[in-house]
Amino acid sequence: MVALAGLVIAGSTAAVAGGITIDKPWLRFIIKDRPASGYFTLRNDTDQNIELTGASSTGCGMMMLHQSKDVGGAEKMLPVKSVTVPAHGTLSFTPGSYHLMCMNPQSTVTVGSAVPVILKFADGQMISADFPVKGPGG
Ligand SMILES: [Cu+2]
Numbered sequence: 126m127v128a129l130a131g132l133v134i135a136g137s138t139a140a141v142a143g144g145i146t147i148d149k150p151w152l153r154f155i156i157k158d159r160p161a162s163g164y165f166t167l168r169n170d171t172d173q174n175i176e177l178t179g180a181s182s183t184g185c186g187m188m189m190l191h192q193s194k195d196v197g198g199a200e201k202m203l204p205v206k207s208v209t210v211p212a213h214g215t216l217s218f219t220p221g222s223y224h225l226m227c228m229n230p231q232s233t234v235t236v237g238s239a240v241p242v243i244l245k246f247a248d249g250q251m252i253s254a255d256f257p258v259k260g261p262g263g
Pocket residue numbers: 191192202224225226
C-alpha cells in the first residue's frame with residue numbers, strides 16, 4: 126500500500142485508510158454505450174460519521190453518486206449529493222440501491238480488467254481502490 130498526501134492506493138480487493146474500508150469493489154459493465162455501475166461496501170470503523178461526497182475514475186468520462194428508487198413500480202435513478210456512513214457502521218452500494226455511475230466508460234473498462242476509483246469524503250480525505258470489471262451478471 127502506498128500513501129501520498131492523503132491519497133491511499135491499495136491493490137487488493139479491500140482498500141483501508143484511516144479506519145475506512147472499501148470492501149468488495151466491482152464495476153458492472155454492460156456495453157460501451159451505456160454507463161457502467163460501481164458497487165462496494167464502505168465500512169466506517171471510526172467514532173464519527175463519515176460523508177461520501179463524490180467519486181472519480183480515469184476509466185470514466187465522469188463518475189457520479191446515484192441511488193435507484195422504486196417509483197410506482199419503475200426503477201428510477203437519482204443523483205445524490207452525499208451519503209453518510211454512520212460511526213462503526215457500514216453502507217453498501219448494491220444493484221437497486223446506491224451505486225456509482227460511470228458515464229462514458231473508457232477503452233480501459235473491459236471485463237476482466239480493473240479500474241482505479243477515487244472516493245472523496247467531506248473532510249477532504251480521498252481513498253483509491255481498484256474496481257475489478259465484471260459483466261452484467263456480476
Ligand atoms: Cu445510476
